Amino acid sequence: MIPSVAPAPVAPAPVAADAEDTATNAVTDTTAGARPGRRPRTAFAGLFSRRLSARRLVASPGAVAGITWLVALVVASLTAPWWLPYKTEDQDFTAVLSGPTAAHWLGTDELGRDLLSRIFAAAAGTLGTSLITVIVGVGLGTILAMVAAAGVRTEGVISRATEIMMSLPGTVIILAVIGAVGTNIPVIMAILGVLISAGIYRVMLGQATALQSQLYVDAAKVDGVSALGISMRHVLPGLSNTIVVQSALIFAVGMLIQAGLAFIGFGPPIPQPSWGGMIQGASQHVYDAPWLMVPTGAVLALTVVAANAIGNALGKSPNASASHLPSAAERRRRAAASAVAAPEAPAVPSPSGRLSVRGLSVGVDGGTPLVTDVSFDVGQGTVLGLVGESGCGKTMTALSLLGLLPSGVAVTGGQILWDGRNLAGAPEGVMEGVRGRDIALISQEPMRALDPMFTVGYQLVSTVRRLRGIGKAEARAEALGLLEKVGIVDAARILRTYPHQISGGMAQRVAIALALSGRPRLLVADEPTTALDVTVQAEILSVLRTLVKDTGMSVVMVTHDLGVVADICDTVAVMYAGQVVESGRTANILDNPRHPYTLALLAADPHANTAADMPERLATINGQVPQPKDWPGGCRFMARCQFAGSACVAPVPLVPSGSDDGVVRCVKADELAVEGLEWVATDVPGHRVLDVRSRDIPSRDIPSGDNVERDKA
Numbered sequence: 001m002i003p004s005v006a007p008a009p010v011a012p013a014p015v016a017a018d019a020e021d022t023a024t025n026a027v028t029d030t031t032a033g034a035r036p037g038r039r040p041r042t043a044f045a046g047l048f049s050r051r052l053s054a055r056r057l058v059a060s061p062g063a064v065a066g067i068t069w070l071v072a073l074v075v076a077s078l079t080a081p082w083w084l085p086y087k088t089e090d091q092d093f094t095a096v097l098s099g100p101t102a103a104h105w106l107g108t109d110e111l112g113r114d115l116l117s118r119i120f121a122a123a124a125g126t127l128g129t130s131l132i133t134v135i136v137g138v139g140l141g142t143i144l145a146m147v148a149a150a151g152v153r154t155e156g157v158i159s160r161a162t163e164i165m166m167s168l169p170g171t172v173i174i175l176a177v178i179g180a181v182g183t184n185i186p187v188i189m190a191i192l193g194v195l196i197s198a199g200i201y202r203v204m205l206g207q208a209t210a211l212q213s214q215l216y217v218d219a220a221k222v223d224g225v226s227a228l229g230i231s232m233r234h235v236l237p238g239l240s241n242t243i244v245v246q247s248a249l250i251f252a253v254g255m256l257i258q259a260g261l262a263f264i265g266f267g268p269p270i271p272q273p274s275w276g277g278m279i280q281g282a283s284q285h286v287y288d289a290p291w292l293m294v295p296t297g298a299v300l301a302l303t304v305v306a307a308n309a310i311g312n313a314l315g316k317s318p319n320a321s322a323s324h325l326p327s328a329a330e331r332r333r334r335a336a337a338s339a340v341a342a343p344e345a346p347a348v349p350s351p352s353g354r355l356s357v358r359g360l361s362v363g364v365d366g367g368t369p370l371v372t373d374v375s376f377d378v379g380q381g382t383v384l385g386l387v388g389e390s391g392c393g394k395t396m397t398a399l400s401l402l403g404l405l406p407s408g409v410a411v412t413g414g415q416i417l418w419d420g421r422n423l424a425g426a427p428e429g430v431m432e433g434v435r436g437r438d439i440a441l442i443s444q445e446p447m448r449a450l451d452p453m454f455t456v457g458y459q460l461v462s463t464v465r466r467l468r469g470i471g472k473a474e475a476r477a478e479a480l481g482l483l484e485k486v487g488i489v490d491a492a493r494i495l496r497t498y499p500h501q502i503s504g505g506m507a508q509r510v511a512i513a514l515a516l517s518g519r520p521r522l523l524v525a526d527e528p529t530t531a532l533d534v535t536v537q538a539e540i541l542s543v544l545r546t547l548v549k550d551t552g553m554s555v556v557m558v559t560h561d562l563g564v565v566a567d568i569c570d571t572v573a574v575m576y577a578g579q580v581v582e583s584g585r586t587a588n589i590l591d592n593p594r595h596p597y598t599l600a601l602l603a604a605d606p607h608a609n610t611a612a613d614m615p616e617r618l619a620t621i622n623g624q625v626p627q628p629k630d631w632p633g634g635c636r637f638m639a640r641c642q643f644a645g646s647a648c649v650a651p652v653p654l655v656p657s658g659s660d661d662g663v664v665r666c667v668k669a670d671e672l673a674v675e676g677l678e679w680v681a682t683d684v685p686g687h688r689v690l691d692v693r694s695r696d697i698p699s700r701d702i703p704s705g706d707n708v709e710r711d712k713a
């Protein structure tokens with residue numbers, strides 16, 4: 001299965017939409033609510049999420065008080081010239097250092113200037129310049145994290161650069177900037193933002209990397225979405241909670257640092273008022289006029305608390321807002337612009353859709369091989385099964401077909417021939433053109449391949465539009481057709497649902513529909529039925545079988561289930577420890593297996609035996625698939641094989657198995673075939689201990705060690 005390192009973002013909870021959305025839904029019908037009796041819901045999780053955040057703000061008394069305070073402060077500050085009783089520089093020598101009076105509600109300073117007027121006059125500047133720090137710091141840190149998460153090399157460069165930035169003494173740099181540009185507060189706050197961005201980057205990087213590892217990001221890559229598209233659509237929304245919380249924190253920090261700078265004399269030039277400068281002035285009269293400290297200190301403290309209260313409330317939102325999504329007006333405009341067209345007929349794949357893999361090797365950057373010398377062919381309209389235990393290299397082989405190997409793993413040799421092109425190690429630009437359009441992928445966990453923040457309809461329609469370059473209405477009709485093609489009867493309803501609202505089987509059908517969006521000629525299915533119950537498994541296999549028959553699409557089916565192989569595959573390649581050990585037509589392999597590993601898999605499979613010949617105890621294979629670093633030089637299955645002999649220590653080539661174009665990698669293949677030997681249930685550790693029983697001789701008649709002697713001979 002495709003690895004994933006982090007849980008998917010939490011899915012949004014449903015809320016009612018407004019009338020505007022209802023109107024939009026009437027046009028597009030992709031955004032209506034999923035439950036009958038409720039008002040239609042927006043399909044766009046962004047609007048959803050924004051409303052949800054607004055609800056959270058309203059539900060939090062602290063946040064409501066914080067917003068009220070900040071709004072009042074800004075409005076009061078911006079309108080100060082019209083309502084304040086005094087100008088900031090007006091001096092009243094009859095009331096120097098006074099406390100609150102009818103003339104001066106908050107008192108006066110040492111020059112008789114009105115504190116109320118000066119506090120409110122300074123507010124807008126303080127808040128505005130703090131916002132500069134937020135925009136620069138959080139913006140730069142987030143962008144750097146998104147870029148770094150998209151590539152290992154870039155991450156190395158950016159991380160080293162930010163480490164250097166974090167090691168620099170921030171205070172000294174700020175003082176140096178002041179020395180160079182003077183007390184230009186906007187510039188100083190912007191520089192402060194740059195310094196802070198290194199810390200923000202560290203906070204965001206882990207989250208962005210985790211989001212990049214999600215299966216739905218792999219699915220987007222398969223659909224040919226560019227790196228920028230993935231960052232904007234799948235990573236940024238997942239970061240927005242953190243962005244909001246960090247912004248609130250940095251806003252408060254910015255205000256405090258600004259006040260601190262003014263306190264030590266690096267604030268706005270005198271007589272311009274600033275909160276820090278006023279606190280500094282008050283500190284000189286702490287004994288003779290202690291009240292002077294109270295109004296300014298209280299306003300600063302209240303503003304910091306208000307910012308934090310808002311951040312706390314927003315931080316509790318269950319998911320990020322998605323402001324990158326189109327607005328309702330934009331959606332209406334696009335819907336109107338899209339010509340309503342009839343859905344196209346299903347595509348018939350080109351006859352050239354044949355895949356030939358030759359000597360494919362995949363390895364870790366450090367040199368450890370994971371897959372060696374794998375060859376197989378997939379003809380048009382046929383299904384190849386890649387079968388084997390966990391860790392045999394099936395997924396690595398399958399992912400290399402799409403150029404989606406995990407970071408640090410690469411194709412190290414061989415060819416993947418598709419339409420006359422070699423896709424092995426092809427540049428990303430070439431693979432972006434192939435993925436989704438020529439070769440598509442469905443994975444084991446469809447739920448995680450679907451982004452929980454968007455409706456099925458949004459994901460399907462946007463994928464169809466991107467891959468086919470058609471209008472919204474046409475794409476929607478196509479999406480409905482695709483859902484019906486994969487056996488979904490109430491397709492219109494499913495289009496309106498979010499992934500968390502549908503079952504696993506339904507999600508897999510949707511994932512198959514998504515994979516079919518670009519009319520691929522080859523579908524790579526990585527254990528598509530493993531996570532489903534048996535009934536649903538059978539339904540999904542039936543869908544795939546019908547698609548292959550109706551469209552001529554080919555399938556590479558990764559599975560460890562021989563029942564699936566028997567059910568749907570025309571040919572099969574049995575993999576063990578990174579090698580193909582046997583391949584050929586499915587009927588030949590299942591009826592006349594030639595490799596001991598294939599024998600063992602069949603003996604261990606309850607489906608391979610009919611009720612009549614079902615053994616009392618199914619066979620097991622002792623031991624485990626060896627780790628790539630532990631592969632022996634000879635037969636890799638030798639240590640677990642009931643038939644291993646001295647000839648197995650030398651490297652074993654693939655040789656014709658004698659049936660059609662089948663091949664097998666075992667020096668004893670002929671002997672096994674001639675003697676009709678079977679893999680038996682045994683607890684005896686397998687290595688070189690032979691407990692072979694003929695089909696014709698009851699096991700109790702064979703003395704222990706009989707075959708050891710035969711092997712020695």
Ligand SMILES: Nc1ncnc2c1ncn2[C@@H]1O[C@H](COP(=O)(O)OP(=O)(O)OP(=O)(O)O)[C@@H](O)[C@H]1O
Nearest residue numbers: 001364370389390391392393394395396397406628
């Ligand atoms: N990202 C990775 N880096 C290094 N080695 C890896 C990585 N992913 C998988 N491997 C190793 O590559 C080998 C083949 O793994 P692969 O996932 O292809 O096996 P598989 O047969 O598909 O198993 P499963 O059915 O469990 O997915 C295993 O030894 C595995 O440990």
